[in-house]
Amino acid sequence: MIESIKNFSSDFFVTGDPLIYGADVSIVLVMVAIIFVLTYFKKWKWLWSEWLTTVDHKKIGIMYLIASLLMLFRGGVDAILMRTQLAFPNMDFLPSDKYNEIFTTHGTIMILFMAMPLMFALFNMVVPLQIGARDVAYPFLNAVSFWTFFFGAMLFNLSFVIGGSPDAGWLSYAPLSETQFSEGPGQNYYIWGIQISGIGSLASGINFLVTILKMRAPGMKLMKMPMFSWSVLSSCIIIIFAFPILTVTLGLLFIDRYFGANFFTLAGGGNPMYYVNLIWMWGHPEVYLVVLPAFGVFSEVVATFSKKKIFGYKSMVFALLSISLLSFFTWVHHFFTMADYKVDAFFAITTMAIAIPTGVKVFNWMFTMFRGRIQMKPPMLWTIAFIPTFLVGGATGVMLAVAPADFQYHNSYFLIAHFHQVLIGGVVFGFFSGIYYWWPKIFGFSLNEKLGLWAFWLWNIGFYVTFMPQYALGFMGMPRRVSTYGWDMGWAPLNFISTIGAFLMGAGFIFQVWQIVYSIKHRNKEGAADPWDGRTLEWSIPSPPPEYNFAIIPKVSEQDDWWYKKQKGLTKVKEDYKPIHMPKNSGIPFIMGGFWFITGFGLTFEWTWMGIIGLIGVATSIVVRHLDNDTDYYIPVDEIERTEARIGGTR
């Protein structure tokens, strides 16, 4: 009996690695600390009624932000571990199997559990405020989105200490990801972690598309809408068309693994290359859908800190929409070496075509700054750092798009340097810029600028020190995903420089954490309602906004309406309040997320009984919600008056 428990637990828990024992200990300690703090300060009820059951988009945005910063930490630690292993030739810091696991989890976490939730954090924090709405179209569904993402991410991260991490790469190409080559729960963790959070992503895509199309304040025609909301709209269009492809792809892979089907297997008539096609038909649009909202952030920031209307509004909209369309016609450029040359020619041209709308956007940002009164505030710094970084990243992208040349760069460090340059230089810089820009709006106090400056320079210098050598390493023939190399290759100096850069970026992240903690302690609430002299509706209300956002829904007449009203002195609104219709909090999204977690965990270990229990729980949650007709309430006028008086309300 004891023997069998021992056997079970040595399979169940990952054992034998001091790093992982360290992680085990720290996970337990953190959990004990959280439970202790919540109990000691009697905060359990507060946690449940204010956060876990909330349907308020601003709070959901904050939870997305916290979760994605945690994931940035986890993915960043993965990156530092890899760079440490590669710092010198013949290192044995990480054995090759662990190295495989770490590059897999690094990629998966950074794209799906860091970039995506950080993007949804911005969607939630900004879009309803910017279009003059009181919430998203479906507040309940919004909470479901968050909790499915959260529990999916937790499931994925659990693989590190229980059962073993996936190790077939961030896109898990078949047949490597099939049972034949990747036995055990690791690959199933990958499938279910992504599948469960994917439900949330798709639901958010639908939610924000409908919010933007149907909930705009009166007078805000689509062509008067702020550019960030336009970028969210284009991003949502991609989500709605791309995520079902991912759902099917991972679903088929799971059916192969669980029921022994033959979709992507080598035997039984399966077609592994079909997997590669499917995963990139999602994967390429995926990277565009995370970068488009970053473009939206830059457009807002550039206009605000140049004190000018965005240059070329219509061409910006056109560029966003054409990028979302073109993103679906480039997927083969990820495997030029596997395709026919005629196919390659088509996809090389579509890939290069994307540089055109992107170039239009870069010119528009520059022309917005041209002859503007530029203020070098933190959000603007990140934007200005973005432009040259993204330009080089885009140019190396066009180099990779030249199909015959790609046969040389394929799967080398040149590619690694390219996509980190667009993803860090574009997406991460963009989202940081957005967080610095909208932080005072959501939290009601500003972030310390001096610490932010340290973080900014460490990130930027670190970025170039890390990735510029990698372009050269690619040309010198260093392939991706190698866990070590010999002295005779001549790659040692550049790899060492690259590792230094990774640590600089890590230091930048530490400064950001310090900046946030410092600013929470020394709250600077001065001018938080409109600290940047903003242009759009979110700056017309107090910071942080009350739960109903707008006591009186604004009537919009111009693009950049709040700026226009400030110029014309039309900011006073008649205080004629009416009862406000709001959604009620609900515990169902959290509980449903918990049941998804049970489902995912059961199916990961192929314990069918547990999977079925989880699915019954999910179905029951949905039916209970369907039967519930008491889902919203009204805030009476006197309560609105009291709140507005307290927070310094409508000006």
Place this chain on the structure above:
Amino acid sequence: MSQSTAGKIDHHNEEEHHDTSSIKIFGFWIFLISDLILFSVLFATYVVLRTRYSGGPTGAELFEVPIFVAETFILLTSSFTSGLATLGLQQGKVKTVINWLIVTVVLGIAFVGLEVTEFITLVEEGATISTSAFLSAFYVLVGTHGLHVSAGIIWMISTIFQLSRYGITEETNRKTQVVSLYWHFLDVVWIFIFTVVYLLGVM
């Protein structure tokens, strides 16, 4: 829609009234687009793998014309009866709506039952999901549709329950419309399965 029913909330109090029912129905259309893409990918998978028999049986050997014609007939009829239920909704007759929804549910159950029997027969003949890529794609495409129909049945029963309890209100009106929209959508998908899988399979 909202003016035809007396909701429990007085909407005239609101300065900025977004019609929640129409927003929810609009969102459901967007969901249907994403569901349609899900099915398109499964259809593409089937087309890519449909001749990869791997030494196993072909569609012509497996599919039985009377069975799949019966399935088609039952599902098309159920789409018609769910349409009659929506018609009753517009006339404000709860009884009519409930009765036609019950007929729809019964037909749906008959469809799923036939499909399950079909699958069991195939497996007994030795044509399982592991036999060949063709059969993997067949089971998953047709089975996903069957799961959608099963979910629709549960959903419809829940709607019937609410209709009988609350009568026709703004909520139940919307819920009935949405579920019947879903039902029609599944019917359209089935027509493609009927054509691409079964008709082309036995040809």
